[in-house]
Amino acid sequence: MLVLDEEQTRAALPWPELIEAIAAMFAGECVMPVRHHHDMDVPGEESATLLLMPAWVPGLYAGVKAVSVFPGNVRRSLPAISGTYLLSSGATGEMLAVIDGGELTARRTAAASALAARYLARPDAEEMLVCGTGRLSLNLMLAHGTTRPIKRYRIWGRSEQAAQKIAAEARAFGLDAEATADREAAARTADIISCATLSGEPLISGEWLKPGTHLDLVGAFKPSMRESDDEAIRRASVHVDTRAGATSEAGDIVQPLKSGVLRLSDIKSELAELVSGAHGGRSHDEEITLFKSVGAALEDLAGAILAYETVAGRK
Template sequence: MQVLDEKQTREALPFDELISAIERMFASDCVTPLRHHHEMEVPGEADATMLLMPCWLPGQYSGVKFLNLFPDNHLRSLPTIIGRYLLSSGKTGEILALIEGGELTARRTAATSALASRYLSREDSRDLVMVGTGRLSLNLMEAHYRVRPIERVRIWGRDLRKSSLLAEEAIKLGIPAEAAPSLEDAARQADIISCATLSNEPLIRGEWLKPGCHVDLVGAFKPTMRESDDTAIQRSSVFVDTYEGATHEGGDIAIPLKTGVLKLEDIRGDMRELVTGKRPGRTSQAEITLFKSVGAALEDLAGAILAYETTLRATDSR
């Protein structure tokens, strides 16, 4: 059985290959049962979340991710997301690999956003605004940078010092990043706005969005949380990773559905419909698009298979 730590997982999941693997998985016949999602009380702190996410490709691979999300872990200098992925043979049930879950989650989430951007953002998108300074943000910048000709990245967070430090990390990866003192000023100029926060109140205002902008929402993973306001939803062509997940778990979609600002039939498509051509993506240069992602087990399975097979090839070639 392979055991991959954080560094090994990252090295086994280059974004170009991961984006393609996730695209194939969305178009496949994989089976994705409803995930187990449990709130856990942490006395004196924000509630934590336990996730169990199974998925399988009949006769090929099966897997399950066990993940804990502790929002206040930054107080202990620990990552917010801690977990592991268990990959098994879909033919014999033999355990093949144990993969570090936090890195897998961060990279597959960013890769899914980049895949959505291929269908929804303008091909000439050059200005990216990153909202949030957590672990996922660097992955999102790198993934978006792989699919669009990004020339400028501005990072906004509640702590400008953290934004500046994250910009320094991005520059080391060859990404032209800088801290943004004003979210509104940055957003009004953006071709792509990517959000990865734990915000309970909208950060992105629809009135800020210029024609042709693409909004990528991957934070605010609970139905009470949101990163965009009603105006952003109303002005945008709305797409989701999966209907089941986004309409029930992500407040950016669940709240407007509940209040009547958005109707289910207003959602233009999900990732499977996009990658199979059942629904069109962007239809004009001036269209504002919005993608809400809450994560899907098939993304984890795609990443776990890629990490396993990549590591297996490297071992066999020695």
């Protein structure tokens, strides 16, 4: 049985291959039950969340991810997200691999956003704003840079010091990146805006979005959380990773549905429909697009299989 730590998991999941693996899984026959979602009290601070996410491809592979999200970890200089992925044979049930769940989650989440941007962002997108300074921030920059010719990156965070740190890490990868304290000004010029936060209130106003902007909402995975306002929903063509997940868990979708700002019929597509060609994605250069993801277990399974087959020498 393979055991892959954080560094080994990262090395086994290069961006181009991971993006293609997720696309293939969305186009395939993966079985994905509704995930378990449990709130856990943490005395003296924000509640934590336990997620259990199973998926399998009949006869081939089966897996489950156990992930915990502790928002209070930001004050302890610890990652908010941690977890473990268990990959088994779909033919015998034999345990094949134990994979670092935090790194798998960060990379597959960013890869899914980049996959969506392949269909929804302008082909000539050159400037990106990232809101958030957690583990996902650098991953989002690197993943989006795989599918679009991005030349300039800006990072905004509630902590200027944290934003400066992420910008320095991005520059170490050769990216033209800088921290910004002016979220609105950066949003007004960005071609792609990615938000990966646990915000309880909107960070991006629809009024700031220039024609052609692609808004990528990755955080705010509870109905009470939100990263965009109603005007962003009104102005944008709305797409989601899965309708079932986004309409039950994502505040950026659940709240507008509840208030009537958004109707179910207004959701143009889910990621599987973009991958299959059932929906054509962006229709013109001036269109504002919005992609909301809450995460899908098949993305984890795709990444886990890729990591296992890469390390085990099966590819």
